[in-house]
Amino acid sequence: PVTRFESISAVIDAIEAYQPDCVITVGQAAGRAAITPERVAINVDDFRIPDNGGNQPIDEPIIEQGPDAYFSSLPIKRIAQTLHESGIPCQVSNSAGTFVCNHLFYGVQHYLRDKSIRHGFVHIPLLPEQATDGNHPSMSLDMIVAGLKLVAQVVIEHESDVVVSGGQIC
DSSP: OOHHHHHHHHHHHHHHHHHHHHHHEEOOOTOOOSBBBBBBEESOBBOSSSOOSOOOOOSSSSSSSSSSEEEOOOOHOOOOOOHHTOOOOOOOSSSSOOHHHHHHHHHHHHHHTTOOEEEEHHHEEEOOOTTTTSSSOOOOOHHHHHHHHHHHHHHHSSOOOOOOOOOOOO
């Protein structure tokens, strides 16, 4: 759900029910043309618009007294490299934003901080039928599905990342 607190609760309930070895949370990001594994989640909610529950926090911590940030425990550069080599647009993202996706990423990382379950967040582009105004990039459902399958495969097969530059200049 695209609601502040319910998003974290829903994922935690699923983790407790299924006891996975790893968790990949996914959300859409209008404006992104590629699949983007996120590097870091920050401890701030600053919603430009209300979420689906009407919440619109401004500059509020996600977890009071929580650390400033959590990094993904997934091999994000290996994911980007594998998808790129497969012809699927992908790049590492250094900001999950400050809306529900970042909230979910941070909250799940906080929950998993003392557990041996790897977790990370991946943003996907809009579908073509969602990008109707012509101002937003999109990706076909088939390509998104193929990309997410590869993300899961990389996460299952590799715990360590590759040492390649994934940085950006501004």
